[in-house]
Amino acid sequence: MNEPKSHSVGKSAYAPAPGRRFEVGDRVRVKRRFPPGHRRTPTYIRGKVGEIERICGAFPNPEELAYGFDGEPKKVLYRVRFAQKEVWPRYTGPDRDLIEMEIYEHWLEPAMAGTSDEKK
Amino acid sequence: MTDHRTDYYAARKHAHDHGDHVHDPHAPLNEHDNGPPSEYEIMSRAMQEILEAKGLITADEIRRRMEQFEEDFPYRGSRVVARAWVDPAFRKRLLEDGRAACIEMGIDIEAERLIAVENTPEVHNMIVCTLCSCYPRALLGMPPTWYKSRNYRSRVVFEPRSVLKEFGTELPDNVTVRVHDSNADMRYVVIPMRPKGTEGWTEEQLAEILTRDTLVGVTVPRVR
Numbered sequence: 001m002n003e004p005k006s007h008s009v010g011k012s013a014y015a016p017a018p019g020r021r022f023e024v025g026d027r028v029r030v031k032r033r034f035p036p037g038h039r040r041t042p043t044y045i046r047g048k049v050g051e052i053e054r055i056c057g058a059f060p061n062p063e064e065l066a067y068g069f070d071g072e073p074k075k076v077l078y079r080v081r082f083a084q085k086e087v088w089p090r091y092t093g094p095d096r097d098l099i100e101m102e103i104y105e106h107w108l109e110p111a112m113a114g115t116s117d118e119k120k
Numbered sequence: 121m122t123d124h125r126t127d128y129y130a131a132r133k134h135a136h137d138h139g140d141h142v143h144d145p146h147a148p149l150n151e152h153d154n155g156p157p158s159e160y161e162i163m164s165r166a167m168q169e170i171l172e173a174k175g176l177i178t179a180d181e182i183r184r185r186m187e188q189f190e191e192d193f194p195y196r197g198s199r200v201v202a203r204a205w206v207d208p209a210f211r212k213r214l215l216e217d218g219r220a221a222c223i224e225m226g227i228d229i230e231a232e233r234l235i236a237v238e239n240t241p242e243v244h245n246m247i248v249c250t251l252c253s254c255y256p257r258a259l260l261g262m263p264p265t266w267y268k269s270r271n272y273r274s275r276v277v278f279e280p281r282s283v284l285k286e287f288g289t290e291l292p293d294n295v296t297v298r299v300h301d302s303n304a305d306m307r308y309v310v311i312p313m314r315p316k317g318t319e320g321w322t323e324e325q326l327a328e329i330l331t332r333d334t335l336v337g338v339t340v341p342r343v344r
Contacts, residue, residue, distance in 0.1 A: 040251065040303055040304040041303075042250050042251060042301065042303055044250075044277065044278075045301075056233060056305065056306060057233070059232065059304075059305050062304065062305070077304060077305060077306075079235075079306070084278070084297075084299075087277075087278070088278045091278065092279070092281075093279075093280070093281050093293075093297060094293045094294075094296075096296045097280070097281075097296060097297045097298070097299075098296060098297070098298045098299065099277055099298075099299045099300075099301065100298065100299070100300050100301070101300070101301035101302075101303045101304075102301075102302075102303055102304035102305065102306055103304075104304070
C-alpha cells in the first residue's frame with residue numbers, strides 16, 4: 001500500500017486565520033499559567049512543547065463565551081502535536097506515540113530548542 | 121457485584137453480555153428514577169414549559185429531537201465512513217473538510233468543524249475529551265457512559281495502550297498511537313482501516329462493521 005502517512009502534518013481546506021502568529025510545523029510552548037475561569041487548555045499540557053499540526057481557523061473566544069460575552073475578537077485555534085514522552089516523562093509506551101489537541105493562540109509562545117519545563 | 125456506575129469496563133461488558141443473569145423486569149429503567157428529580161432536571165423541565173408556553177417550541181419537536189438522537193444520529197457516522205471506504209475521492213474530501221463532506225451526504229453535523237483522522241498500518245487514532253465529553257453527537261448519537269467516565273478521560277491521555285488493551289485492542293509497538301484530546305471547538309471521527317474479507321461489500325454491509333467504538337478508535341472493525 002502506498003498510503004500517505006496520516007500523521008504527517010495536516011492539509012486543511014479550512015479558512016486560514018489571517019494575521020496568525022504561527023505556521024504548521026512551528027515549535028510552540030503552551031504557557032504555564034493557571035488563571036481562574038473557564039479555560040479550554042488542559043492543565044496537564046501547560047508548559048509543554050509541541051508542534052503546530054494544523055491551523056483550525058479563528059473562533060469566538062470560549063473564555064469569553066462562557067460568561068455570556070460575544071467571544072470577540074475571535075482567536076486563532078491551532079492543533080498542536082506533542083510527543084507523549086514530552087507530556088509525561090514516565091510514559092511507558094514507545095517514543096513514537098503522540099497526543100494532539102486544540103490550543104488557542106493566546107496560550108502559545110514560540111519554543112526555543114531545549115527550553116522545555118520538564119527535565120529530560 | 122461490580123458497580124456499573126463507576127466501572128465503565130464492567131458497564132460495557134454488562135451492556136453486551138447478559139448471558140449469566142436475568143434482569144428484574146420491575147427494576148427502575150433509569151437510575152434517576154430512584155430519587156427526586158435533580159436541580160438540572162427541574163430547570164430543564166421549567167425551561168421547556170416556558171418555551172412551549174411562549175409558542176417557541178412544541179413538545180413534539182422535543183420528542184422528535186430525542187428520537188433522532190436514538191434512531192438516526194447513531195448510524196450516520198458509519199454511513200459516512202463506509203462511503204469513505206468505497207470512494208477515495210470522498211475520503212480525501214472527508215479528510216480535508218469533514219463538515220463539508222458530511223453535508224454532501226445530507227448530514228449537518230451541527231458543530232463548527234469535523235476532523236476525520238485516518239488509521240493506517242503505521243498509525244492508530246483514538247478520541248477522548250479530557251475536559252468534559254465533547255463528542256460528534258450528530259454522527260454517533262449520545263456518547264456512551266464510558267466515554268464520559270473520569271476513568272476513560274483521565275487515562276487515555278497518558279496510558280492509551282493500557283486502555284486499548286482493556287477494550288480488546290492490542291497494538292504492536294511499531295504502530296504509533298495518536299490520541300486526540302477533543303478539548304475545544306473541533307469534533308473528531310476515526311476512519312478505521314478496511315479489513316480484509318470485505319472486498320465487494322456494499323456500503324450498507326460495510327456500515328454494519330463500522331460500529332461506534334471503531335469510530336471513536338477504542339477498537340477496530342472486524343469481519344464477523
